[in-house]
Amino acid sequence: MGWIEKKLRKVFDAPRKHFESGGRLEKLSPLFEAIEDVFFFPAGATKSSPMVRDSLDLKRFMSFVLVALIPPLLFGIFNTGYQSRLAADMSTALLPAFATGLTIVLPIIVVSYTVGLFWELLFAAIRKHPISEGFLVTGLLFPLTLPPTIPLWQVAAGITFGVVIGKEVFGGTGRNLFNPALTARAFVFFAYPAQMSGNSVWVAVQQKAAGSVDAVTGATPLAVTELQAPFNSIAEMLTDQGYTFSTLFFGNYPGSIGGTSAFCCTIGALLLILLGIASYRTVLGTIIGLLATGFLLNWLATPQSPPWFSVSPFYHLAAGGFAFGAAYMATDPVTAPGTDSAKWIYGFFIGALTVLIRVVNPAFPEGVMLAILFMNMFSPLLEYTEIRLRFKKRIPHV
């Protein structure tokens, strides 16, 4: 290890003078620092009390979100390849499917990171602040919410909107009002509905010989509603389409890259909660809100009401991007409220709104993205209310 460290040290020390103030590449110093900090942990002495500081820093904090994203990412890559090969009538064995998935998913992630990093660096250079680690999370979250058939230029346009309008115009990570990854997705969703509406399945089919990518159409589980289902028969209809509960839960169906498997998202959410990165309050809140609203709609369901009124709320839990949103998007500490009770309410309404948008609004088969963005907007209000209530318990000083 010793000599690796020395060699690496040299790699960074040699070009350092160009990045220092007055150097040729002075503007790129945030990039240089960011890369150096990854390899060599920054060591700055404490200047004021307390003289000791916790070993946890934001880089590690954010890195654990990336670690928690590994299960849905790996499954997403496999599933993309699997669905693609299935549609193209090829062998769906694990390794070939994974390889095919990789060729589809990797370019999306690379484009998302590269374009995102460009904007991040541009703002860091102009504003003279270091590159924030939050970007690493956004750059991976965004591709995982996209369909595998997305054109790469739309990925670039989306992440640009997410980073610039969703985050940097507010001042960067920590100051943004909306989750940047979801802002990016919302942009793509509304700007290019043909590719993103979620009404038809997204299978990136790889032709056997040519290797070109094409799409096949069909209905996503949440769009089965358009098939004019008779009363109380959604579950059977879903099963007829091949969407049994366990398929929905394990995620082996066509959908957005990382969002199909509620199972993988549960693993990620448990890891985040266990490590104390995500708040269990938000996650439980979303589940309670979703189930409560689901059962309420069941109770209100009549033969005249839209067919999704009568579906079991547990289908809502497993279907679509709800699990992904609840595990990784709703728990983003920046855009979620910072106080405990407000987190419950915030989570509850995300769950409730998800069901309402899915069931009542015929224009949107999927609702979790809009629900989270909507509650992002309300989280300062929730915080404010809780802080007011807490004041009342305090003994005032003046």
Place this chain on the structure above:
Amino acid sequence: MRRANAQIACGLAFAGNPQHRVQPAAKPKTVAAMPERIPLLKARLLVENGDHVKIGTPLYEDKENTDIVFASPGAGKIKKIVYGPRRVIREIVIQLDDEETAETFTPYPPKELLRLSPGALKEILLKGGVWPVIRDIVYRKVADPAQTPAAVWMATDNQDPFHPPAETWLSSPEDRRFFQTGRQALEILCSRVFFCRCTDFPPLDPEIEKIVTHRISGGYPREDPAVIHYHSKTGPDQNLAWFVSGQDVRLLGEFLESGRFPVRRTVAVSGIPVEGRYVQTRIGTPLDTLAEPGKANGHRWVVGGLFRGYSSVPESHLSLYETALGLIEESGRRELLGFMRPGYNKPTCSRTFLSVFNPSPLPVDADMHGSKRACVNCGNCTRACPVQILPQFTYKCILAGEIEEALSHGMLDCVECGLCSYVCPSKIELCRTFQETKQAYFRQRI
């Protein structure tokens, strides 16, 4: 009393805890008074370079209340007066005589003490220069003698790593008598004198244990008088309170019984490079008499606990209130791939390192462990705060200039324990911001 419930139970087991043995230190050549280290004090010198002073001679006074004077911790010639930025008086160094003389005041044994009125006692304490050991609980400055506090707290235990436990300075019958006299004096000043002890600490002499009024459990800073006062006060009329640390209660008692300014201090010397121990020395002793300066190269000298203390240098002296010296590593070494190490021996309050499974005391250093970032609203500071402030929001109020809002968040309840700054993953100086804002608020208020 209400239960103090900070949610982060920081496993603050730091390595370098002193061994339990008390050693007397050799007589130092110099001692010093350090006006800079008295919070919110504007000092005016009462002596000059070359003057000869006795133990207990007033060295400097509070410009805003000239009744408050500070006694000399040694007898000898004023060797030098060190100024800091903006002419703040940093140190008044006294070259000690071989045979020290002391100012004498009328002694008050317990019987005569009880006949004193509060006003007369205040006068005696102020004249003798021992009044400054009584401190205000909100601003942690010297108590204002004109005010009437709702309570006076005595605290013998300090869990800020590492302070001498009570049995190291309260062992002899004489010590205990002085302590009791000190307590009686405080009872004359205020009818509500409380004495809190940690349940995790070994019990003291039964006579001392009898006067304990509050028992608390849990780690730092649950034992701090300001924290206990926050959780036991019942109305705004009780905001004003005073506190006296345990060794200072004993000091008050010894002053009243002997009529001389007592200078004894038991100091904990801790850290991995030094042999951790408790040293019986005196107020204002040079730090290099407590630890070998040569051995401690590349180490930070922290006077006071690791959380509340301040950095110093071996040539400096021990200030009036401090009873601890900690040496922690300050290497400045940039660790290869530091942020992704499993961290089996990295101290943390979070659950993101393997050290959550490591029960042994962990080595600490004077490193930020990361660089400054914007607040991401993670809420670690809220969970760590012992007095239920929401530091991340209060901090933003202060930065936005909304002082009224910060006050209603409970900024004046802040006990300056430093846990919020400690746990912050964005390395924001929350505690320093609160401290500075409280002090600015105090200065503007009068």
